[in-house]
Amino acid sequence: MSGNTFGTLFAVTNFGESHGPAIGCVIDGCPPGLALSEADIQPDLDRRRPGTSRHVTQRQEADRVEILSGVYEGHTTGTPICLLIRNTDQRSKDYSDIASTFRPGHADYAYMQKYGRRDPRGGGRSSARMTAPMVAAGAVAKKWLAARHGTRFQGCMQQLGDMEIPFEGWEHVPNNPFFAPVADVSALEAYMDALRKSGDSCGARIRVSASRVPPGLGEPLYDKLDADIAWAMMGINAVKGVEIGAGFASVTQRGSTHGDSLTPEGFASNNAGGVLGGISTGQDLEVSIAIKPTSSIITPRDTIDVQGRPTQVVTKGRHDPCVGIRATPIAEAMLALVVMEHALRQRAQNGDVSPPMAGIEASFL
Known part of the structure; x- marks a missing residue:
């Protein structure tokens, strides 16, 4: 009921605060026999961690x-x-000035209303730092899914503020701090430099996909795979929108083009994003998320204090001018946790089912 555990068969309980002594998670339900060490988890944490470029928070963790x-x-x-x-x-001293005020767009006011108190140091539990344990748990899920099903996860940035990013190839993503699928990120760097100088922030759009996903994952009616994906993505800090497959572009499509035609070789398109009727088809899962601008900025903004008196707030400290820059490995991890949960459910309920069309490869052509 407290909302700190994700999943049932692969249950991940997240603990800690941004400025506490440690953060972490407990994974309950991981199948035995999986070869696992810190070296399997650390690479994804390194991709997410702060201080890796001038465009993100300079907190050195x-x-x-x-x-x-x-x-x-x-x-x-x-x-x-x-x-x-x-x-x-x-x-923590960076947050002493906001202990009695509420930052617009942040969780300060909502936390105070819910709990009657809050931890202002770095946002406490509402900090994006709390995504690190989920990335660690996601790395465990990724390894099991890769070993069992050959499933792979990858993500990239599609848009930074009002700058759309064309897709040139996945090979570029590991080579720049934006996780951008382009060879030249100089325009993105200039955009971020100007944004930081202005004292403001921006949002981002992130794409994440999973390939070689087993067909048959997901439950009708209320545990649909795409519904759980949307729920998981909305659990990431600052996410305000989720699309599966064609998403909102479906509004302008016709039924004659939106429906993914089937051929003996597989599906002819993937507007469904790899899910039909809430159940995976074996195609790539395709998800996009919208991330709002960072709430902690140095630009003065109107607010109130804990007594309800009008005042202004300036958030000092080390903050990401765009939290979306480090969101790609987080989105990958959350998608992996959803797929892991449903893979274990499918194994438990339908492990002895032999689909009559198992030999047909449901792939994107």
Whole structure:
């Protein structure tokens, strides 16, 4: 009921605060026998961690993960896996001025209304720092899905503020701090430099996909795969919109073109984003998310204090002028956690089912 656990069969309980001694998660339900070490998890954390370029927060956190339980002699035991990430570069004094005021667009006011108190240091539980444990858990899910089904996850930035980013190829994504699928990111760098100088922030659009997803994942009516994907993505800090497949472009499409025709070789298109009737088809899962502008900015804004008196707030500290820059590995992780949960459900309920058309490859042509 407290909302800190994601999943049922692959349950991930997230704990900690942005400026506490550590953050982490407990994974309950990971199948035994999976070869697992910190080295399997660290690369995804390194992709997400702060301080990696001038375009993101300069908080210097190594984000080194420690496996405290659930692994013996290099393999998962089937018991809870505890992953710990220590906080080492907190600067809580940066938040002393906002302890009694509410930042517009932030969770300060809502937290105070719900709990009657809040942790102002870095946003506490509402901080994007709390996505690190989910990225760590997602890395475990990715490894199991890759070993069991050959499933792969990848993501990229599609838009930065009002700058749309053309897709040139996945090979460019690891080579720049924006996770942009283009060879030249100089225009994006100039855009961010000007934005930071102005003291403002912007949003972003992120695409994430999964390939070699087993068909048959998802449950009608209320545990549909795409519904759970949307729920998971909306759980990421600052996400304000989710699209599956063609998404809102479906509004202007005709039924004659939106429906993905089937051929003996597979589907002819993928407007459905890999899901029909809430169940995976075996095509690539295609998801896009919209991320709002960062709420913590140095531009003065009108607000009220805890007594309801009008005032202005300026948020000091080290903040991402666009939280979307580091969101790609987070979105990948959340998609992996959803697929992992449904893969375990499918194995439990329908593990002995032999589909009559199992030999037909449902691939995007």
